[in-house]
Amino acid sequence: MDTSTEITDTPPPAPQPSAEQKRAARGATRPGDRIFLGLSRGSGIFLLVIMAAIAVFLTYRASLAISKDHGNFLTTFEWNTNIQPPSFGIAVLAYGTVVSSIIAMVIAVPIAVAIALFLTHYAPRRLRGPIAYVIDLLAAVPSIVYGLWGALILVPHMNGLFGWLNDYFSWTGLFSWDEGPARSMLTVGILLAIMILPIITNVSREVFRQVPQMHEEAALALGATRWEVIRMAVIPFGRSGVISASMLGLGRALGETMAVATVLSPDFLIHGSLLNPGGGTFAQNIASKFGEADEFGRDALIASGLVLFVITLLVNGAARMIIARRKEYSGANA
C-alpha cells in the first residue's frame, strides 16, 4: 500500500500538458458529466442542509417558547403551557427518558449479546439462518404494534412480577408498589428492551461473525472450551462492536414515542419507585400533550424535542465514532 502511494506521489518528469489537455484527460468537461456530478453532489449537500435546518428551526421555535417560560426550563416540575404565565420544565422528562432507557439497556444488552452468541456459536447450524431471518423481520415490526401489545397484553401480565418484587425487594426503595396498574417506568423499560433487542442482536451478530476463524481455531487447538473461546477470542474482538450496537439501541430507546405513550400513565413528578405509574419521557410527552397544545404549547414541545435531538445526536455520533475507529484497526486483524 505504502509503496504504491509513494510511486504515484513522485511521477517521472514529463512534458507539462496544457490546461485544456488536462481537463480533457479528466473528462470532466462533458456537459452530461457536469450535470450528473452537480445533481449527485447537490443531493449530498441537500442532506447536510436538512440536518442543519432541523437544528436551526428547532432552536428558533424553542427560543420563542423558552424566553416566555416563567419556570426554569431545566428544573421545573410541571408542564403548564395553557395558563398565564406559562411554566414548564424538562426535569421530569429527562429523568424518565434516562431511567427507562437505562432499564431497557440493562435488560436488552446481555440478552442480545447472548442471542448473538447463540446464533454464531451455539445454535444448530441448520437453525441459524431461519432464526436470524426471523429476528430481521421482528426489527421491522412497527413500534405502534409493540405499543398496543404492551398496553393490552404486557401491562396485565406484569402484576405477578411487580407483586413479587414488592414482596422481596421493596426495601431497596426502587421496587415498592401500591398495587396500581402496571403502567410504570419498569414496564416501559421492559417493553423498550424487547423493541431494541433485534437491532442490538443483528449488529452484534455481524461483529461476532467477523471474528477471525484463526483466533478461534487457535484457542480450540490449545484445548479451550467453547466458553473460553468466546471469552478469549470472540468477546475481545467484538467488544467495540457490541458497544456501538448498544448505543444504536440506546438511541432507539431514547427517541421511542408511541410504545411509551400507550403504556405509561404519565404525571409530572419524579418517583423513587419504578413500579408505581408516573413520570414521562421527552417523546411521550410530545405525543400526549400535542393534542391540547396551542401555538405556544407547540413551541414548548419543540423546545423539549430539541433537547431530545441533541441527546440522540451525541449518542449516535459516539456510536459511529466507535465503529469508525474499529474499522481502522480491524483491517490489520483480518
Added chain:
Amino acid sequence: MSHAAIAEKPASTLRGDRLPKWSPWAIAAGSLAVAVAIGLGAGLDSKVQWGLIAGLIFLVATYGLAARVEGRRQAKDRIATALVWVAFLLAVVPLVSLVWTTIARGVKVLNIYFLTHSMGIVADSQPGGGIYHAIIGSLEQVGLATIIAAPIGVLTAVYLVEYGRGGLSRAVTFFVDVMTGVPSIVAGLFILSLMLIFDMEPFGFAGSMALAILMMPVVVRSTEEMLKLVPNELREASLALGVPKWRTILKVVLPTSIGGITTGIMLAVARIAGETAPVLLLVFGNRFINNNPFEGAQQSLPLYIYQQYANSAGANAAFDRAWAASLTLIAFVMILNLVARGIARWKAPKTGR
C-alpha cells in the same frame, strides 16, 4: 476431585471423563420436579417463583456434577451454554406472544367490509367501521415520501461511491449515519416548526416530508453498500471504451446493482410505513376519506391504531379494530420485506469472488 478420577482409572485415554449427552435434559427435568415439589410444599402460588427455583437448582446441579466429573472449566462452559439458551428462549416468549396476539385478535374483524369502509359514521365505542381511509392515507403519504427520498438517497449514494473524495463526502457519510438515529418525532417537530412559521393546517404531504427525512439515510446506506459491490472491472471496461462517466454510472453501475437498490428502498418503505409519531403531529387524523394529500387532515394506518387505542374508553370494539389494523400493517410490512429479500436474492450482483 479430578485427581481421584484419574488415579482410579488407567490413564490411557486422551479425553477426560464426559457427562453423557442426555445429562442436561435429565438435570433440567430433575430440577423442575424438585422445584415443583418445593413450590407445592411451601405453598408458593407464583409460577415465576417455581421457574426461578427450578433455574437455580439446574445451575447448581449442572455446575456441581460437571465440576465433579469433567472439571471446573467444563462446568463453566456448561453454565455458559445453559445461560445462552435461556437468554434465547427468554427473548422468544414476548416476540411469539406479540405475533400470536396480533394474528389471533386481528382476524376477528378483518374482512372485506373492514378494508373498504371508513370510520365516518361510526363512534369509536361502537362495532363496525373500517380502515379504508387509513389505507388510502398511508399509501399516499408513504408513496409521496418515497418519490422524494428515493432519488435523493440514490444520488447521494452515487456521489459518495463514484465521486466522493475529501471533506464533503466524509461530512455527508458522518451525517447520514447520524441522521439514521434521528428520532421520528424530531423529524415531525422539524416540519411542524416550518408549518408554524407559515401558519399551515395539518395535511398529508407534511407527513410525507417528515417520512422522507427518515427514509433518506436508510436509502443512502443500503444503496452505498450495493454500489460498492459492483466490480471495478465493469466501470473500467466502460470507461476504457470512451463512455462518459455519467453514462457509465447510468448504464453500467446502476443496472448492475438495481436489484439491491430496489431491496433497500423497499426495506426503507417498510420502515417508514409503521411510523406514527410524525403523522400524529403533521397529518392529525381524520375519520372521513380524504383522497387529497395536499389539503386537509388525513388518516394513516399506524395513527389509526393509536387513535383507536387512545379513544377507545375501554370499548372492545375499538381494541378489535386496532388489532385488525395492526395485523394489516404488519402484513403489509412483512410482505414488503419478503418481496424485497426475494428481489435481493434473485438479482444479487455477481461479484466474481
